[in-house]
Amino acid sequence: MQGLKDIIVRLSEANVDAILVGGFGVAAHGSALLTRDVDVVCRMNADNLLRLFHALENLSPVHRMTPERLPFTRELAERGGLKDLYLSTDWGQVDCIGEVKGVGDYFKCLERSESIDIDGRQIRVLSLAALIDAKRAMGRPKDLQAVLELEAIREKLRASEDR
């Protein structure tokens, strides 16, 4: 069965300008928290949204925040300039956001991202420090455990580097 990891690979194969953030980014850094969706910060221009559309088009993408669950269409992608996209697909939920609170837009996130190998592809993920800043800026109860885990992970990594 295909899962959230496969969505990330699919976006990379389609050359979508996207950076892994949110719970799946937190998991990539070693958190034990379980997440049910993929959050990526994207360039929200028409070219990139078209690449996103092509990456997902055979996975039945629909806007999950609309009661009618309207399909994510090529026409919408071509228009560009969207703020956020909350999609449900056959492989799981994908949230494409234009900005990460506490860090900034795609380009600010790119400056604070790193590359990780996922199934042989180089995927950009928000750095540990930037994810901590983002989760602290969000400040919700559900972000607290992520902050505590990420800060503990950072401490462990620093300790192992010092050894």
Add this chain to the structure above:
Amino acid sequence: MDKGDKVLPELERFWRTDDGLTASERAEAYGIDLSLLDDNLLLTPSERLAQNDAALEFANGLRDAIKNARP
């Protein structure tokens, strides 16, 4: 912040970093099992994401089984 997102007063102290605790001590005091983090740090990022997918699939299967078992 939504109404349901308000930070509980008893949890506020965990947001602070001036409590004299290390990050690991603070996480442990909150109730986080640090051994899970140690285990994850032995995995590659790809393996960590695959682990999330497997756990999610298991949880969904369990949820469906419970739903189907109800009269």
